Amino acid sequence: MNEEKLNEKEAGKPPVSFIEQIIIDDLKAGKNNGRIHTRFPPEPNGYLHIGHAKAICLDFGMALKYGGKCNLRFDDTNPVKEEIEYIDSIKEDIRWLGFDWEDREYYASDYFGKLFDFAVDLIKRGLAYVDDQPAGVISEQKGSPTRPGIESPYRNRSVEENLDLFIRMNKGEFEEGSRVLRAKIDMTSPNMHMRDPIIYRIIKEPHHRTGDKWKVYPMYDFAHGQCDYFEGITHSLCTLEFEVHRPLYDWFIDQLRTDEYRPRQIEFNRLNLTYTIMSKRRLLELVREGRVSGWDDPRMPTLCGLRRRGYTPESIRKFIDLIGYTKYEAINDVTLLEHAVRDDLNLRAPRVFAVLNPVKVIITNYPESQTENVELINNPEDESMGSRKVPFSREIYIEEEDFMEDPPSKFFRLSPGKEVRLKGAYIIKCNGLKKDPSTGRIEEIYCTYDPATKSGEHQADRKVKATLHWVSVKEAVDAEIRLYDRLFNHEDPAGQKDRDYREFLNPDSLKLLRNCKVEPSLKSAKPLDKFQFQRLGYFCVDYDSTEGHLVFNKTVGLKDTWAKISK
């Protein structure tokens, strides 16, 4: 072990991914004049999800860390699938995540002219031809992974004829699907993508940016690498499924480049999460079929959904940092994502009292008309967050779950004859209850309090087994609270043969609680404000919330040891 390694270990330097290692090596070798330039290339046909966040963190993160730049480039080569409405949401989500492309907002459609010229150039060099065959025939001639393809009868047309045809394709003289432009490479290549790939097709639908200027549009493979080249991208990072496209990417770059510079495509593993689907197509189905309330439903793995759920950008970045970038197609445990939010919110979320399923407690020896304001620490993890006053009185709500008439031995909350501490207030003892005779449901719990045990005072340090949160009845504010659970009840809902992922939709993924009581300080809480409801979990104010009608979303529960014991 050499000294450098020792030093690194002692400094606790986090390991770098194989991609970061390549960047470091390239920098060291002075490649591309020491430039680092990446790009994030979303297709504007859906909302960004946490899988995209993994790519964004890499693309922008590497540029940031190594003094480079990262472009935002919308991959808008297919006017029939793409819509302008997605562009704004994509930009908003990237900014929210904490990244900035400055003035470098580009569109593949910005390069349609250059791409067209390049196609013309390939035709002139005998490296591209117009094929008049229908899709089915072209596909048939392409062969299969185990069977080589055969050449198209149009493969050896003259340059003049190809040129004439291609230009007329773009003028709209031919029907969609009647002709395509193909690169002339190798129909017998073991790599399917090299078997004379289609590079231009006729589409007569207007494009959201270029209108009806073009009647032919480049395919992904003919646009992506060249756009990288035009923008001076050095490291073009994408997911593993593009691995087999790389020879084609390089082939086009070889036809295009004029000096040493060339962008390099590197592939990494995409993000898979347990109990989650990540395909844009399926997420769109959930939205269209009304199985969720929209792209930003808090159960969705979209960035806007996670945001509404109460996730912070920091927690998402932390999570992505944790899972790393490799070439192994991994399935990440959602609990790691949940851990990342808890970890982040623990430090920043103010603690408050909220009772989800209220049951009334009457403190029989507490003066009827009295209310006192007890002081509570806002966040034990961060003294600078200060404290607040919360009203306490004779009648309070506690959590239904915090009382058991017949408790097992491990249960140390309130039960007849037992004492608990009301956090920030007094120790109380239960000595009676009232039940609804017809349902058996507990309506009221009667307790006495010990005035000498007020928090912070001399004799207050008597030990009791449990501390409960509570809300004073008189001052309680009503709230609606939406409890979320995973959207699917199968670890891999999309990966089951012969089973549709919708079969695994969790019927209990949303539970609405309309009779919740929260402390009065929450009255003016604004959408996206985050709190820890003491002993329950982290909650975030929903967009639907108003001052007269508070609505909270459960982000994630606290670790719950009792839940394990009671199983």
Place this chain on the structure above:
RNA sequence: UGCUCCGUGGUGUAACUGGCAACACGUCUGACUCUGGAUCAGAAAAGUCCAGGUUCGAGCCCUGGCGGAGCAACCA
């Protein structure tokens, strides 16, 4: 039955040009606690897909297997 990529605790990652398999999450103890949270201390858990080979020494190099994924859209 072609090409490409990948196989390290339960999960995700680490181990520089071979040198005591490490970290995080999770799990289990215990301490502390006015959150059954947080924190702290500790434990269990892989011998690196298999079989050979090279080597003083292999997760890493070589050979051969096995297993998984991707690739046959006028999608990206």
